[in-house]
Amino acid sequence: MKKRILITGGAGFIGSHVVKLFVEKYPDYLIVNLDALTYAGNLENLKEVEGAANYKFEKVDIQDAEALDSVFSNHQITDVIHLAAESHVDRSITDPLAFVKTNVIGTVNLLNAAKKAWNGELDQHLFYHVSTDEVYGSLHDGGFFIETTPYDPQSPYSASKAASDHFVRAYANTYKMRTVISNCSNNYGPNHFPEKLIPLCINNIKNMKPLPVYGKGENVRDWLFVKDHARAIDTVFHKGEPGETYNIGGFNEWKNIDIVRLLCKKMDEKLGREPGTSEQLITFVKDRAGHDLRYAIDATKIQKELGWEPSLQFEEGIDLTIDWYLENQDWLDHVTSGSYQDYYREHYES
Numbered sequence: 001m002k003k004r005i006l007i008t009g010g011a012g013f014i015g016s017h018v019v020k021l022f023v024e025k026y027p028d029y030l031i032v033n034l035d036a037l038t039y040a041g042n043l044e045n046l047k048e049v050e051g052a053a054n055y056k057f058e059k060v061d062i063q064d065a066e067a068l069d070s071v072f073s074n075h076q077i078t079d080v081i082h083l084a085a086e087s088h089v090d091r092s093i094t095d096p097l098a099f100v101k102t103n104v105i106g107t108v109n110l111l112n113a114a115k116k117a118w119n120g121e122l123d124q125h126l127f128y129h130v131s132t133d134e135v136y137g138s139l140h141d142g143g144f145f146i147e148t149t150p151y152d153p154q155s156p157y158s159a160s161k162a163a164s165d166h167f168v169r170a171y172a173n174t175y176k177m178r179t180v181i182s183n184c185s186n187n188y189g190p191n192h193f194p195e196k197l198i199p200l201c202i203n204n205i206k207n208m209k210p211l212p213v214y215g216k217g218e219n220v221r222d223w224l225f226v227k228d229h230a231r232a233i234d235t236v237f238h239k240g241e242p243g244e245t246y247n248i249g250g251f252n253e254w255k256n257i258d259i260v261r262l263l264c265k266k267m268d269e270k271l272g273r274e275p276g277t278s279e280q281l282i283t284f285v286k287d288r289a290g291h292d293l294r295y296a297i298d299a300t301k302i303q304k305e306l307g308w309e310p311s312l313q314f315e316e317g318i319d320l321t322i323d324w325y326l327e328n329q330d331w332l333d334h335v336t337s338g339s340y341q342d343y344y345r346e347h348y349e350s
């Protein structure tokens with residue numbers, strides 16, 4: 001059967017790379033990108049595919065259950081890849097309820113819409129939930145997260161993602177829905193909203209603004225290039241075993257302060273600045289409340305069982321990322337000024 005895939009959150013950072021990969025690689029599939037276009041959704045991320053015959057966009061909020069039903073029936077959706085979410089830990093500390101509404105209630109709405117649309121033939125469709133390694137909590141004594149590590153979310157963001165993972169598994173168990181979940185480490189790359197560490201630092205270094213490092217900068221994150229995550233999602237979608245979970249990561253751990261220093265060094269070189277110029281911008285600030293110390297993924301299962309592995313070394317990925325931001329000043333200007341939010345009105349409503 002020709003697939004008609006609903007990708008939610010396709011205007012966001014990771015979702016836009018997933019949509020582009022699927023639209024370009026699978027011309028026989030219909031790709032329906034459903035996104036509410038919150039501050040994090042940007043249709044400028046999708047310019048390369050917006051005219052493609054196998055691509056459609058629906059501006060819908062996953063909190064709106066009726067609208068979801070219409071999307072499923074209007075497009076005869078056969079499969080879901082669910083990425084729509086509130087994704088920023090700091091925002092979750094300020095407004096946890098927004099994370100419950102989108103990440104928990106929105107996910108249950110989507111599960112219900114799929115269950116209703118696929119009634120009687122649940123075994124022929126797939127609901128794929130894209131999740132985070134943050135559901136496993138914080139590592140303190142070495143070791144890695146594996147697929148069976150008990151959930152121990154520590155922030156409102158990770159609690160909401162853990163809850164949504166649990167609902168997906170509950171629908172698999174209770175209603176026999178075919179589901180798969182992947183939990184990925186921190187992503188970086190083009191189109192990343194400049195509220196997250198790497199794009200924030202690139203933007204601030206460029207503009208000679210302070211680089212806020214939380215606490216002592218000793219926290220460790222495990223970084224993966226966004227296009228490698230999109231390739232992993234393609235692999236899990238097509239080859240993953242229903243009911244299974246796959247951890248995705250590149251065995252690439254860095255202390256925050258070391259990443260910030262690396263960005264400073266590379267950008268001094270690229271911008272022709274004296275060595276050491278950008279490091280002077282580093283400013284240690286108050287730590288994030290409940291800041292998880294370390295995340296580290298063991299990605300052996302997806303590598304061995306599905307044959308996926310990252311294609312890029314970290315320094316190559318960081319070079320590509322910095323170059324992308326330096327070459328796409330318009331994107332950054334539109335995002336920092338907010339004018340990217342006019343794109344929908346200009347291109348879809350006029």
Ligand code: NAD
Nearest residue numbers: 009011012013014036037038040041061062084085087187
């Ligand atoms: P993002 O914040 O860049 O994008 C989220 C997208 O979801 C945006 O386009 C936004 O408009 C949309 N959205 C938000 N609320 C919505 C709603 N109520 N209805 C419909 N659309 C809505 O996030 P991202 O970094 O691209 O993350 C995508 C997914 O991957 C999330 O589920 C996140 O938890 C997961 N994830 C992210 C990372 C990471 O490092 N960024 C790592 C692992 C997993």
Ligand code: TYD
Nearest residue numbers: 089186195196197198212213214219221256
């Ligand atoms: P972030 O990019 O927000 O991702 P996450 O919290 O999901 O891991 O943050 C990555 C790390 O960088 C995290 O340890 C918090 C830290 N951080 C800073 O030190 N300064 C900043 O301005 C930001 C946004 C994050």
